[in-house]
Amino acid sequence: MLARELRTSQTQQELAVIVVVEFTGEMRKRQQLTAAARLARTAAAVTAGDEDLPNHASSTLDLDASRAEFEELARSAGATIAATLVQRRQKPDPSSLVGQGKLDEIVEVVASTNASLVLFDHDLSPSQLRNIEARLPCHVIDRSQLILDIFARHAKTSEGQLQVELAQLQYQLPRLAGRGRAMSQLGGGIGTRGPGETQLETDRRKINLRIDHIKNQLDNVRRIRHQQRQRREAVPVPVVALVGYTNAGKSTLFNALTEAGVLESARMFATLDPKLRQLQLPSRRKILLSDTVGFIRNLPPTLVTSFRATLEEVERAEILLHVQDAASPIREEQKAQVEKVLAELAVSAKPVIQVLNKIDLVPAQDLAHLPSEREAIPVSGLHRTGLEQLLLAIDAALVVDPLVELSFRLPQSEGAILASLEGGAIIEEKRFEGNLVFLRARGPQSLLNRYRRFRAKDNERLRMVRT
Ligand SMILES: Nc1nc2c(ncn2[C@@H]2O[C@H](COP(=O)(O)OP(=O)(O)OP(=O)(O)O)[C@@H](O)[C@H]2O)c(=O)[nH]1
Ligand SMILES: [Mg+2]
Incomplete structure (x- = not known):
């Protein structure tokens, strides 16, 4: 090929x-x-x-x-x-x-x-x-x-492979074009097409054809992704995206948080294709956690464009988790580089939770030089420490689908609804009243609103809950 x-x-x-x-x-x-x-x-x-x-x-x-x-x-x-x-x-x-x-x-x-x-x-x-x-x-x-x-x-999916190939071809083209010009001068007026053309010019034309072909294929793949996303958005689940410098430990943290089997690797750029997993927060609200490809300084501009699909999840995320390697001597510079790319993606206005990963590698005497726990949450994806605080911080930062408290009275025979409330909300109070069940639940507004018809009118409580 x-x-x-x-x-x-x-x-x-x-x-x-x-x-x-x-x-x-x-x-x-x-x-x-x-x-x-x-x-x-x-x-x-x-x-x-x-x-x-x-x-x-x-x-x-x-x-x-x-x-x-x-x-x-x-x-x-x-x-x-x-x-x-x-x-x-x-x-x-x-x-x-x-x-x-x-x-x-x-x-x-x-x-x-x-x-x-x-x-x-x-x-x-x-x-x-x-x-x-x-x-x-x-x-x-x-x-x-x-x-x-x-x-x-590292490209694993066909979409990822197409994107990489496109970026490679786009990078090759001007380099080939430069050489092609020199060669055609040697060829001396034979023309730019047909049997007389140089090998490099043929290559250049082949590359352009291939680029067009890949762009078409990518359009198709994206259309399908878009349809899948629309279906997903019918039930709105906020996306939280992990971003950060390459090797900061995003995939390790992603795994720790979701117990999902995403590729972890000591090699850089182990993740190239978007990874998305559902996860439940302490408030019982659900989020989609998205792992992304690592950023690096001087990322070729053609790559930034070609990897737009990978970063699409970042663009539509409600919250970004900026994962940093707390033990890196150039953590600040890496952070600045990531923020620069985020600014280019026009997502710098999104809420960002700063995460200091690999805290296990930081010697005790150096901890004082790091941002305070109020500013950045220290975790170890590898040793699975600090995850609870991180989940609580995500909960606190989430503004869509706020937490509310509501009381219900419903027949015991409504087993499916009871199970749905118990699975999706925190049950603060539960008692049986004959054939009925009284429940006081704290959970996502979208869920509790679904069963408003069973609201307990005598003891109505609907208020916003601080997380
Ligand atoms: N000691 C320690 N090592 C960690 C921790 N988290 C990740 N690592 C190691 O750091 C390396 C990189 O981890 P990854 O999770 O692949 O990093 P990434 O940010 O996803 O990297 P890219 O996808 O390439 O951008 C691996 O060798 C991990 O085992 C941690 O909390 N402590
Ligand atoms: Mg990764």
């Missing part, structure tokens, strides 16, 4: 040289971003998280952390790391990104380690990619291509 040929997944079990680059000019931009994130902390934040961001971590720590993150990405893609080279410069070199001196060094290291792959922790323009490849006997893959490759490995 065309996508298989084009897919950049040459990375299986490959020996890779990693090149981590940091441009001091770009760092300044990142600091501005962190400052912007502080401003963006909206009044809507349920936990009123107003903790001050600490001064931006020193840039050395920054570089170490992003190097470790990229190495983990490379391993997720199946690469074995032969060597890591670090380059810091003021701004990117237009023709080779890293500059001639560094490129010479990369060539040497590739030769001495026999690496079959060079991975750049930065995107390369089509011409940079060509220039670097011209100097090397092996494949060169940039950051976006690597992330796409990992996405491709």
Whole structure:
């Protein structure tokens, strides 16, 4: 299949040289971003998280952390790391990104380690990619291509696979187009179609056809999803979406909360397709909990678009749980990155519950540096601690279908209704009066309203209940 040929997944079990680059000019931009994130902390934040961001971590720590993150990405893609080279410069070199001196060094290291792959922790323009490849006997893959490759490995449903393929093709196209132009000049006026066209131009046309085909298929898949959703919304169950940086522990927490068997993995991006499970809160109200794909800094824009379906649940969620890795040295930066993506999705006005996951990994003396329990709920998805407080916080934040208290008097023969009330509400009081049952129930308005015809008129109580 065309996508298989084009897919950049040459990375299986490959020996890779990693090149981590940091441009001091770009760092300044990142600091501005962190400052912007502080401003963006909206009044809507349920936990009123107003903790001050600490001064931006020193840039050395920054570089170490992003190097470790990229190495983990490379391993997720199946690469074995032969060597890591670090380059810091003021701004990117237009023709080779890293500059001639560094490129010479990369060539040497590739030769001495026999690496079959060079991975750049930065995107390369089509011409940079060509220039670097011209100097090397092996494949060169940039950051976006690597992330796409990992996405491709983890896409499980046909929708996910289509989305990844679309993103890969869209990423390939300009790179191929650049080379295609050069080739057609060599071809010399033979024309752009027909038997005389170059292989790359044929490829480009095939890619465009394939892109159109995938878009059609995706439209169909989405239409079906939309119909399923409408059916689901006939019985309104609010959606609560887990969001967060990749590897923060969203799927682990999702599992812990729902006991559902969703794939957990130490590899990054283990979740690519939306996961949705129903769950009952302490108030007996039901929610749909949605697990999502992890966010990462510099997510390729084509991916953000292609993964819209994954993030659709985020867009329609009533509450977001922002899961953070409390033990990560760059937690604040990861948080800012996630908030940036949320802002792009125009969902930053939604209530957000901040969750500090992996609290079990935080040494006691460091706990004081984290936001207080009032601002962010400490949990361990792995050890299943703090879950009760988290469920209570979700309950408190839920405004649709508020909790009400109502008394009923109904015949004992109405077994189905009794079971429905006892299953869906908290029974505060229950007594038998001959053939009748008196019940005082606290639960979701939608449920209690359904049986209003059995309201106990003599002792009527209908009031909002604080959760
Ligand atoms: N110690 C500890 N490890 C955890 C905890 N929660 C998750 N982990 C580990 O962190 C790793 C990543 O967990 P996942 O649940 O796959 O993370 P995720 O956020 O879903 O990752 P993506 O789907 O890739 O974005 C796994 O190795 C988990 O076992 C926790 O509370 N404590
Ligand atoms: Mg996951």
